[in-house]
Amino acid sequence: MSFVTGAAMRSLEEAAFRRGVSAESLMDRAGEGIARRLLDHFPQPGRAVAYIGKGNNGGDALVALRYLREAGWQIALKAAYPETEWGVLPRRKRRELVEELPNALPEGSGPLLLLDGLLGIGARGTLREPLARLAEEMAWLRDSHGAVVAAMDLPSGIDADSGEGRGVVADLTITVGVAKLGLSTPAGIASAGRILLVPLGDLPPPEGSALELFGPDAFPGLLSPRPHDFHKGDSGRIGLLAGSPGMTGAAVLAATAALRAGAGLVTLHVEPEFLPSLAAPMPPEVMVKVSPTPVTDAFSAGHDALVIGPGIANMSKTGQADLLARLAKPHPPAVLDADGLNFLATAGKTALLDSRHLITPHPGEFRRLAPDLAEKDRLAAAVAFVTRHPCTLLLKGARTLVAAPGEATRFNPTGHAGMASGGQGDVLSGVAGAFLAQGMKPCDAASLAAWLCGRAAERALAKGPVTTASDTLDELGGAMRDWQERRR
Ligand SMILES: NC(=O)C1=CN([C@@H]2O[C@H](COP(=O)(O)OP(=O)(O)OC[C@H]3O[C@@H](n4cnc5c(N)ncnc54)[C@H](O)[C@@H]3O)[C@@H](O)[C@H]2O)[C@@H](O)CC1
Ligand SMILES: [K+]
Structure with a gap:
């Protein structure tokens, strides 16, 4: 629409x-x-x-x-x-x-x-x-x-x-x-x-x-009921590079969100020294793989999609270098968020972004990726960015935009100011990763994830005017129902 x-x-x-x-x-x-x-x-x-x-x-x-x-x-x-x-x-x-x-x-x-x-x-x-x-x-x-x-x-x-x-x-x-x-x-x-x-x-x-209002009326069928003979192999395997000591919550939120959005298997890849702090708080459904080279492992494990970035600020320098090298080579579709994007910007490697990448910057991260576009209006900046780097861009802010080459830019109407708090982006990246792993087109995965997280936060308003990322997680299932019933 x-x-x-x-x-x-x-x-x-x-x-x-x-x-x-x-x-x-x-x-x-x-x-x-x-x-x-x-x-x-x-x-x-x-x-x-x-x-x-x-x-x-x-x-x-x-x-x-x-x-x-x-x-x-x-x-x-x-x-x-x-x-x-x-x-x-x-x-x-x-x-x-x-x-x-x-x-x-x-x-x-x-x-x-x-x-x-x-x-x-x-x-x-x-x-x-x-x-x-x-x-x-x-x-x-x-x-x-x-x-x-x-x-x-x-x-x-x-x-x-x-x-x-x-x-x-x-x-x-x-x-x-x-x-x-x-x-x-x-x-x-x-x-x-x-x-x-x-x-x-x-x-x-x-x-x-050039601009579309995103919602269930305009995009019916994105979340159809699963066929009766569906099994977990059909619902997608996700490799997660997230979390580090002091930032374990980001990994927990992204992993849980991916599971709640329907991912069949979520594997967190960690370095041995991060294991004690990261393994304990993980939900029991998440597999934790320890290795001295978690980045290499995540990229070569045969996952259907990768979620990279929430809470990885403390990733080792070799890990960061490995990540940038891997992102430039063939790999499964990947959500790049938070510190994953900051590593790219700092290394001056934004040019490696292409159709396999779904990036989810907030305005500050976007400014670091494209300082020259920061002063443009958001719609013009988003379109200019994906023309320059042919990836899918989910640009957060007061009303999220999703831009991709050859697509009308999508305007997400859901969400509210009470969800302006830490952790919401980690939930979003997990949800988007689940849809990528299920084979959804990156711009559909991004738009649907933004819509559902915003709608979940609206449902959480019943509890009070401020919505935490955990509240959003709790309401994700209800938001998915709202989408399927096309009631919002
Ligand atoms: N035209 C149609 O067929 C339909 C119109 N619809 C509704 O009708 C609306 C448009 O209706 P109208 O064309 O009657 O216009 P409005 O109802 O928007 O208002 C027009 C009136 O407001 C006055 N006015 C304009 N600016 C003013 C201002 N700054 N301060 C004070 N008064 C001001 C004008 O003098 C005029 O009397 C749509 O927005 C929609 O809500 C819907 O019912 C769908 C069908
Ligand atoms: K009015």
Whole structure:
């Protein structure tokens, strides 16, 4: 699913109108789809307040409100203008709600959800009164009452193309038809929160987009159920070069993540002096192979994929030299993370990266690999990097990007700021390694790993606002189910 400008979205709508589709039927399906996404996220009924302007964006919120009420939610309406000033469709959608709606916060328990229907793609310039006052009220309820803001189509007041503009800051943005380009920019990312898409058959995304919103709707079948005669040889063997004294946790997290993502066999290769600290904390399912040359062993053991880098800062100099030499020769597909990438950068060997390599740098590691690209915007930098070095790049940051030669760059919508903590990258590299070992294309393995880790961290929000890497691990299985059920 691609990203489009506001003008391209209008063209898609107009093409649908020419085919005889009515604006009202689009709105009905948009509002219903938005409500379904919300009910997936909030299975327990709570309180929902729609904040609306006079345009069709408010119509989407009114339709969604009706479905929420049917699901047992208490509802209320805060309208910026008298009903006589609204557009035709929002007025009609208001009448379909029939009863008078309170304009005060509903009593009761459960989540307090604010549906931001002030402005959609019709927004021009800074949010003006009386909408600005309602946006401030939403921000106040979010900051001081734990309210969750769900933006209809895009956060009100931001520009659909650039994401610029001060307006509503949402926790989730449920975008209709095709995701708006402004949601993918740094400014848009800061306003949108989690992006969810309501695809509409009558608004098909244009072909050949440079940036795609990654998710189960766009990539069905990546995690199909296993056939009944599946055995562990089919699920992939991973060789892991990870961990060192003082950094054993990185190896444990990567190994456990690989197993939880379905790897059949995980073997950790270690030097004899690292064995005492690394063997003890490993889960019992992990094989530990000791040798004076763990790098050589890992590369020649017949593994289906390698995961290299989490916590290997203290690897011996001979080990590092061996690693760089091995990476330049034929070998199974490999995830390169953390110190694995730092060794490459320090040795000036970034040029050896090619299609066998899936690299997972955070912005600091990326800067070391390509200092000249660091000042470019993230999308341009990612594309320039894989054009220069034909590998798969998973670039972490506020919204992970996955770029690979010949592929549209993928934008991962899952995850949240509460997962900004050590160890999450180790989990990600283990999950990506498991999918590589199962024969998945590197850009699919990378995107799916990013989606699942982010989704797992979202599930962990039930425990509290901060998500540790162990919390993410605990929720990986549930995230895989969410993907298979295409509910998120
Ligand atoms: N057109 C369609 O067929 C569909 C539209 N849909 C929804 O409709 C939205 C677009 O609706 P509209 O075109 O009615 O536009 P909006 O609902 O985004 O708002 C337009 C109104 O906002 C006012 N306005 C613009 N900028 C303002 C600012 N900075 N401060 C205060 N007021 C401002 C305008 O004067 C106008 O009255 C989409 O984003 C989507 O949510 C969906 O229902 C799907 C179908
Ligand atoms: K909105």
